[in-house]
Amino acid sequence: xxxxxxxxxxxxxxxxxxxxxxxxxxxxxxxxxxxxxxxxxxxxxxxxxxxxxxxxxxxxxxxxxxxxxxxxxxxxxxxxxxxxxxxxxxxxxxxxxxxxxxxxxxxxxxxxxxxxxxxxxxxxxxxxxxxxxxxxxxxxxxxxxxxxxxxxxxxxxxxxxxxxxxxxxxxxxxxxxxxxxxxxxxxxxxxxxxxxxxxxxxxxxxxxxxxxxxxxxxxxxxxxxxxxxxxxxxxxxxxxxxxxxxxxxxxxxxxxxxxxxxxxxxxxxx
Amino acid sequence: xxxxxxxxxxxxxxxxxxxxxxxxxxxxxxxxxxxxxxxxxxxxxxxxxxxxxxxxxxxxxxxxxxxxxxxxxxxxxxxxxxxxxxxxxxxxxxxxxxxxxxxxxxxxxxxxxxxxxxxxxxxxxxxxxxxxxxxxxxxxxxxxxxxxxxxxxxxxxxxxxxxxxxxxxxxxxxxxxxxxxxxxxxxxxxxxxxxxxxxxxxxxxxxxxxxxxxxxxxxxxxxxxxxxxxxxxxxxxxxxxxxxxxxxxxxxxxxxxxxxxxxxxxxxxxxxxxxxxxxxxxxxxxxxxxxxxxxxxxxxxxxxxxxxxxxxxxxxxxxxxxxxxxxxxxxxxxxxxxxxxx
Numbered sequence: 001x002x003x004x005x006x007x008x009x010x011x012x013x014x015x016x017x018x019x020x021x022x023x024x025x026x027x028x029x030x031x032x033x034x035x036x037x038x039x040x041x042x043x044x045x046x047x048x049x050x051x052x053x054x055x056x057x058x059x060x061x062x063x064x065x066x067x068x069x070x071x072x073x074x075x076x077x078x079x080x081x082x083x084x085x086x087x088x089x090x091x092x093x094x095x096x097x098x099x100x101x102x103x104x105x106x107x108x109x110x111x112x113x114x115x116x117x118x119x120x121x122x123x124x125x126x127x128x129x130x131x132x133x134x135x136x137x138x139x140x141x142x143x144x145x146x147x148x149x150x151x152x153x154x155x156x157x158x159x160x161x162x163x164x165x166x167x168x169x170x171x172x173x174x175x176x177x178x179x180x181x182x183x184x185x186x187x188x189x190x191x192x193x194x195x196x197x198x199x200x201x202x203x204x205x206x207x208x209x210x211x212x213x214x215x216x217x218x219x220x221x222x223x224x225x226x227x228x229x230x231x232x233x234x235x236x237x238x239x240x241x242x243x244x245x246x247x248x249x250x251x252x253x254x255x256x257x258x259x260x261x262x263x264x265x266x267x268x269x270x
Numbered sequence: 271x272x273x274x275x276x277x278x279x280x281x282x283x284x285x286x287x288x289x290x291x292x293x294x295x296x297x298x299x300x301x302x303x304x305x306x307x308x309x310x311x312x313x314x315x316x317x318x319x320x321x322x323x324x325x326x327x328x329x330x331x332x333x334x335x336x337x338x339x340x341x342x343x344x345x346x347x348x349x350x351x352x353x354x355x356x357x358x359x360x361x362x363x364x365x366x367x368x369x370x371x372x373x374x375x376x377x378x379x380x381x382x383x384x385x386x387x388x389x390x391x392x393x394x395x396x397x398x399x400x401x402x403x404x405x406x407x408x409x410x411x412x413x414x415x416x417x418x419x420x421x422x423x424x425x426x427x428x429x430x431x432x433x434x435x436x437x438x439x440x441x442x443x444x445x446x447x448x449x450x451x452x453x454x455x456x457x458x459x460x461x462x463x464x465x466x467x468x469x470x471x472x473x474x475x476x477x478x479x480x481x482x483x484x485x486x487x488x489x490x491x492x493x494x495x496x497x498x499x500x501x502x503x504x505x506x507x508x509x510x511x512x513x514x515x516x517x518x519x520x521x522x523x524x525x526x527x528x529x530x531x532x533x534x535x536x537x538x539x540x541x542x543x544x545x546x547x548x549x550x551x552x553x554x555x556x557x558x559x560x561x562x563x564x565x566x567x568x569x570x571x572x573x574x575x576x577x578x579x580x581x582x583x584x585x586x587x588x589x590x591x592x593x594x595x596x597x598x599x600x601x602x603x604x605x606x607x608x609x610x611x612x
Contacts, residue, residue: 008608015604017522023514023564024408025482100404100561103478103533107516110408110482120407120414 024121025110028090035112036081043081046219047074047178051082053226057089061129061169062229063122063160064091065250067152067258068141070179071202074217075142079133079176080112082224092125093133094118094160098199119159126167133174134160136247139199145188149180150262152255158247165237170229173250175257178222181268183207220268223261227253276301277499278348280334280378281355281394283308285459289492290352294499295327303346305332305339306355307370334374340381347387352499353378354394356431358424358462371427372434379438382445392448392498393435397484397508397565398425399451402557408482410565412451412506423552432506439504446502450494453510453565456585457488458592463555469593473521474539477530480518481562484510487580487588497574507570511582514564524590525598533560 010033013019021027043049057064066079076093083091094117100106115121117134125132135141140153164171187203207214230250236242277294281287283306295302304310309329332338334355342348355374357367375393382388398420400410405417420426432449439447454464467473486509494509521528531539533556540551551559571577580588590596 004611008611012601012604012608015522016598016601017519019519021482021514021516021519023482023566025480025514025516025562027516097405103476105478106404106561107478107480111480115408116405118405118407120409120411124407124409 021111024092024113024115024125025107026090026092026113027111028113031090031112032084035108036084039077039081040085042074043078043085046217047078047182047222049078049082049178049222049224051086051224051226054087056172056226056229057083057087057131058170058172058229061126061167062131062172063126063164063169064131064133064172064174064226065160065254066133066135066174066176067254068135068137068179069144069149069176070142070217071183071185071204072217073135073142074182075176075179076114076133076135078179078222079174079224083131083133087131089131091131091133093135094122096138098197101197119163122160122163123166126163126169136160143185143200143202146180146184146186150177150258152251152258155247155251158243161232161243161247161250162237165232165234165243168232168234170231171246171250172229173227173253173257175225175227175254175261176222177224177258177261177265178220178268181220182217184218218269221265221270223265225257225261227257274299274301275350275500276303276346276348277350277352278303278305278343278346279352279354280305280374281353282306282310282329284355285461286394286455286488286491286495287354289459289488290354290495290499291327293492293496294352297500298326300326300500302327303342303348304329305334305342307331307333334378335369337377337381339378340384343381343385343388348385349387350390350392350499351378351382351388352392352394352495354495356394356396356424356428358396358398364423367424368427371424372430375431375434379434383438383442388445390446390448390499390502391435391438392450392495393431394495395432395435395449395451395506396424396428397451397453397510397563398423398554398558399428399432400563400565401425401554402481402561402563404561406561406563408564410508410563412508412569420554423554425554446504448498448503449506450498450509450570451507451565452491453484453486453508453582455488455491456485456589458588460488460589465589468520468524468526468589469595471526472529473526474529474531474536475517475521476536476556476560477532479533479560480516481559482514482516482564483520483558483562483582484514484564485582485585485589486511486578487585490578490580490585493576494570494574494578497576503573505569505573507573508565508567509570509578510565510567511578511580511585512567513582514562515582515586517559517562520586522600523586523598524595525600526595
């Protein structure tokens with residue numbers, strides 16, 4: 001932990017409101033000092049995340065495209081710790097609108113640097129040279145049943161590829177192994193989920209049977225790997241066929257990465 | 271400059287309108303006709319206008335909703351119209367406010383369309399036209415389509431007004447039409463629902479939400495309007511101070527206690543407060559207090575070749591200073607305790 005004077009200065013800034021947030025609401029100081037600090041023990045000791053391929057992250061703007069799994073989006077949080085602590089940069093994730101409808105979650109998401117997955121925000125962040133992360137499978141990926149683990153779902157409409165093209169930044173494929181096992185989803189309450197306005201309400205071996213205890217993620221072993229960047233050309237954004245082809249290419253690359261990484265890891269709870 | 275320019279300024283009965291009229295009248299080449307339903311309220315400001323501009327500033331009591339405005343424009347050889355009489359606050363009633371904003375603009379633009387002398391029209395609009403919802407991009411540009419356009423109140427009036435202004439610009443392509451979408455005004459003399467909110471002893475907030483807010487300092491707003499009134503800058507432009515402040519930052523900088531209340535209760539509280547004629551927590555205000563809003567003003571700065579002197583944070587700081595809201599009790603307590611620890 002910090003030295004006392006440093007801590008006091010930090011607290012004083014927080015009480016006085018004397019800190020900056022960017023136009024997306026990103027509060028870098030709060031994220032680094034408090035929020036990521038809470039996630040680090042989970043990253044290091046619970047999931048024992050190992051990150052590789054950091055050399056593939058370029059020095060300026062890029063779009064990280066990753067697989068999505070785990071019922072609750074822990075993979076986004078772990079990706080954030082990985083990029084922040086190992087590449088020493090913030091990663092700006094694009095999140096579903098559901099996040100911004102909900103109290104608490106919405107403003108925490110903005111304060112940690114994330115924003116709504118929409119064309120304007122993606123373009124703006126990439127133009128500013130930020131590292132932007134996206135999970136194109138969306139709810140189809142994060143909410144898929146355990147039986148379909150490590151099988152990539154459909155990749156939206158390729159909007160993220162077009163954004164990277166418009167900004168002329170490379171796309172970095174990223175495979176995350178381990179999130180699939182944290183809440184093995186073996187069932188769903190579709191009616192109740194719809195009544196609550198949620199995309200799904202999962203049944204796992206422990207939830208809802210153990211109540212809040214069932215919300216503790218299982219301590220699977222995680223690997224995160226960044227693959228070789230795929231270059232883009234601005235003019236291609238207006239050519240749907242090129243956008244589709246590159247989207248497919250990225251999807252296949254990540255699927256191959258996932259398969260290889262899963263072999264390397266061995267048993268999930270080993 | 272060629273000869274004398276005659277500018278009609280609407281909404282001079284209120285603070286920013288009066289300031290724009292005064293600053294224009296201070297230019298020896300400009301004659302200003304100020305109109306409003308009520309004469310300028312602040313005698314100090316009229317006096318100053320008189321001293322700076324002398325006979326260059328004349329006031330005419332005109333209700334924009336009446337055809338009188340046509341006669342004013344025809345009789346005085348108006349060449350520039352600066353329309354800033356849009357009411358944001360709760361007027362006597364919502365229907366009176368809507369009539370003032372919408373019908374008033376219709377009448378004014380109808381008169382401008384008939385006029386052979388009007389060459390330039392400047393409209394003060396608001397970033398409220400973008401609404402505020404969780405589906406919106408973080409930063410609006412002028413080209414952004416809001417996910418949920420405002421369905422009531424000031425924002426909706428402004429959307430309708432902008433629609434009339436676009437129609438007018440289409441029908442009179444020879445007239446340079448500028449629409450400025452201002453963020454919430456801040457400054458020593460500004461009296462708006464938001465400035466009244468920040469001067470409350472306890473600030474109710476929507477539980478679980480921390481909106482991004484943007485302010486524009488009144489000095490910058492006046493200067494932007496002055497430039498738009500004296501040079502041709504056709505188009506629609508966002509006008510907000512750079513950067514954002516979170517509501518939580520605003521209240522901490524003011525050293526105010528907050529009272530987080532769940533969304534529905536916040537609306538109810540707003541209804542009660544409106545009864546007391548203190549605050550305005552209309553549905554669009556509640557949406558702003560939940561989801562916030564930010565805009566990109568770089569188009570305006572590029573067009574004017576000039577940037578605001580205040581960003582969002584310094585505009586807010588100037589407002590706090592002018593209102594004497596500098597006593598920060600939580601900070602004082604902290605400093606005392608920290609002094610003991612050290």
